[in-house]
Amino acid sequence: MSTSAFQQKRSFQLPFSPAFLIWLGFLGVLLAIGVYSAITVFIKGLYITNMTDSVPWGLWITVDLSSIALGAGAFTLSAIVYIFGIKRLQPIIRLAVLVGFAGYTSAMVTLLMDIGRPDRFWHPWVFWNVHSVLWEVTMCITVYLMILVTEFAPVIVDAKIFDKWPRIRKFGHFLHRFTPFLAVLGLLISLLHQSSLGATYGVIKSRPIWFKPSMPIMFVLSAIAAGPAVTVAVAYVVEWITRKRTVPHDVLQIITRFSGVGLLAYGYIKFWDMAAVTYYGRTPGVSTAFALLQQQTPYPFAFWVGEVILGILAPAILFLVPRFNKNPAAAVLGALSAMIGIVIHRWDVTVGGLFVPLSYSPGTAFELPIGKYFPALIEWGVIVLVIGYALTVVTLAVKFLPLFERKEH
Amino acid sequence: MTAQKKRTKKKVVVELTRSDVLKVAAATVGAVIAAPLLTTGPLSPFGQFKQEQLEGEPQVGHGAVTGEYHWGMVINLDQCIGCEYCQRACSATNDVRADDPWNVVIPDKTSGGATFFLSRPCLHCQNAPCVEVCPVKATYHREDGLVVMDYDRCIGCRYCQVACPYDARRFNWEARSDENPYVPAWGDPEVERRPRGVVEKCTFCIQRIDKALENGLTPGEDRDATPACVNICPVRARTFGNLKDENSRVVQLIATNPTLRLRDELGTEASVYYIPPKEGI
Numbered sequence: 178m179s180t181s182a183f184q185q186k187r188s189f190q191l192p193f194s195p196a197f198l199i200w201l202g203f204l205g206v207l208l209a210i211g212v213y214s215a216i217t218v219f220i221k222g223l224y225i226t227n228m229t230d231s232v233p234w235g236l237w238i239t240v241d242l243s244s245i246a247l248g249a250g251a252f253t254l255s256a257i258v259y260i261f262g263i264k265r266l267q268p269i270i271r272l273a274v275l276v277g278f279a280g281y282t283s284a285m286v287t288l289l290m291d292i293g294r295p296d297r298f299w300h301p302w303v304f305w306n307v308h309s310v311l312w313e314v315t316m317c318i319t320v321y322l323m324i325l326v327t328e329f330a331p332v333i334v335d336a337k338i339f340d341k342w343p344r345i346r347k348f349g350h351f352l353h354r355f356t357p358f359l360a361v362l363g364l365l366i367s368l369l370h371q372s373s374l375g376a377t378y379g380v381i382k383s384r385p386i387w388f389k390p391s392m393p394i395m396f397v398l399s400a401i402a403a404g405p406a407v408t409v410a411v412a413y414v415v416e417w418i419t420r421k422r423t424v425p426h427d428v429l430q431i432i433t434r435f436s437g438v439g440l441l442a443y444g445y446i447k448f449w450d451m452a453a454v455t456y457y458g459r460t461p462g463v464s465t466a467f468a469l470l471q472q473q474t475p476y477p478f479a480f481w482v483g484e485v486i487l488g489i490l491a492p493a494i495l496f497l498v499p500r501f502n503k504n505p506a507a508a509v510l511g512a513l514s515a516m517i518g519i520v521i522h523r524w525d526v527t528v529g530g531l532f533v534p535l536s537y538s539p540g541t542a543f544e545l546p547i548g549k550y551f552p553a554l555i556e557w558g559v560i561v562l563v564i565g566y567a568l569t570v571v572t573l574a575v576k577f578l579p580l581f582e583r584k585e586h
Numbered sequence: 587m588t589a590q591k592k593r594t595k596k597k598v599v600v601e602l603t604r605s606d607v608l609k610v611a612a613a614t615v616g617a618v619i620a621a622p623l624l625t626t627g628p629l630s631p632f633g634q635f636k637q638e639q640l641e642g643e644p645q646v647g648h649g650a651v652t653g654e655y656h657w658g659m660v661i662n663l664d665q666c667i668g669c670e671y672c673q674r675a676c677s678a679t680n681d682v683r684a685d686d687p688w689n690v691v692i693p694d695k696t697s698g699g700a701t702f703f704l705s706r707p708c709l710h711c712q713n714a715p716c717v718e719v720c721p722v723k724a725t726y727h728r729e730d731g732l733v734v735m736d737y738d739r740c741i742g743c744r745y746c747q748v749a750c751p752y753d754a755r756r757f758n759w760e761a762r763s764d765e766n767p768y769v770p771a772w773g774d775p776e777v778e779r780r781p782r783g784v785v786e787k788c789t790f791c792i793q794r795i796d797k798a799l800e801n802g803l804t805p806g807e808d809r810d811a812t813p814a815c816v817n818i819c820p821v822r823a824r825t826f827g828n829l830k831d832e833n834s835r836v837v838q839l840i841a842t843n844p845t846l847r848l849r850d851e852l853g854t855e856a857s858v859y860y861i862p863p864k865e866g867i
Contacts, residue, residue: 221760222759222760222761222782222783223742223757223760223783224759224760228759229759230686230753230756231753233744233747233748233757234744234748260604260607262604291743292743292783293740293742293743293744293757293782293783293784293785294740294741294742294783294784297722297739297741297742298741300722300724300741301721301741303722304722304724305723306720306721306722306723308717308719309718309721309745311719311721311743311745312721312722315721361607380719381715381719381748381749382715382751382852382853383715383750383751383752383849383852384748531748535751535752537751537753537849538692538694539694539704539846539867540694540695540696540702540704541694541695541696541697542693542695543694543704545753
């Protein structure tokens, strides 16, 4: 009887299960570790990280790139549903947009930690340099985040709290009418920045293993392939935890198959990229760079095991072989594997590329030493913050927002 | 029946039809094709103007220069003895961290096995990768070709550091509290220390150049107007001056000596020329 009284008050007295409370406690611990690390970095400065002048980008940039790639399910699935008109996949859109939102905001948090002057984070919006890929990336990500929020607004206003404010709810639903238009805009902008994140490296002619036109293609393809799979994995995991149907399984199976094909396409491009850059069209600079990486770093292992086997082959098999495709556990495992592949690829590009020392002397003997970097504990701490943040966003949304209603407006 | 339901839904939800999308896509493609045609291509009203500009300026290497000066340097590798005085004078004058100098001196060998010393300030490229990549234009070209930074604008993303082909950039990982060991023996700081969280670089001592021009001095000839590294060199391996002035010593040196520029194949158009050792590189 007391519960009914609470329900009448319409406050947040929802029946939290002990398991959920433990989960919240776990998230709290993650966030506490993360916030402590972040504040320490803000107070002391970036010198407490292991980044140096020779390896000025590290774990944070890797995670930043990865979380944007893993949030790519939002634009890919929106495009499939609203532009290519495959309405069957509609039920996953809300979740995809949520995962995209979590990914993009996580990237923002990481980036804010990484720049030396977080107080000046707004400078790219005011001081434009249209020649800079990074400027283009910043603008695109900002605009796309706004698109995601607008796409998600109708879901937020359907939450119970907005029973009191019908006007806001009405406005949110009004925004929903623009979804197809936003999907077009989102597709264009996402294709642009998902690619130009690769171009960030691809245009740097001074770095032998970065400078190649395939870089943007590989970034955008891997994101299109892995992003939707991550959304599927979230759907299955939420289903296991809440014990409620989230998205129809046939929908999830179509998407995992799409991801599998996407990964194979990515693998094909990657194969020819490797063949062209390291074999058929190799230049002395590139050969030396790869020889150095091979001799002095675990790069070959990371490439073959991390990027190729874990990142492409294993998930492609788990997504495409019919027996595995129907198995939720296999799909989740595949998505996890593809995720690891993405992170390792972004790490190999960023840190591997910086490990190769610059050689600018015209002489023959001088060579800068190969780069050395392994993230400091405090850098991992900040990553704990990012993970904790993303999990919290998803948890709260699953708990309080009508993510899986098939209601149409 | 579910198929029917979906069809009705479709009518409500999609206000943009597929043909609308195609129209938008076609318009975008058209715009993308039209833009270069109209600006740099054959339809451009600026085409004639650009051709004239090209004819008027046959010399390469003044890419970013719009004024009457283009500051450059000639470094004679045959004369350099590797004493590192330039490094110390630079670190004192610009108050650079002693363990992270802007201006470096490195021993190297020619293909014949003879030792020589390569010293490297910022090369002030006319096609500077660092200027291109900066998302906020904190690094920019002055009209005299110098690549300088606005430390109040830099956000510390370190993309310029990653993009520089010559390792010429330094990041302030922490707030400076170090004592400069080269002050006052090698000179006195003429500029402020840079704050935590920004990238910094060699400026060819712009503070001296700008003041000198106001006072009618000639950078490269008058000591007060010349970069600290050039003044201190005991063997006069470094020469500084205006690359646009045919009578300047830098232009004379380039005209009468074989010269090379570092990583010229990247097309950076550096403003620093090196005279190789006599026996060759």
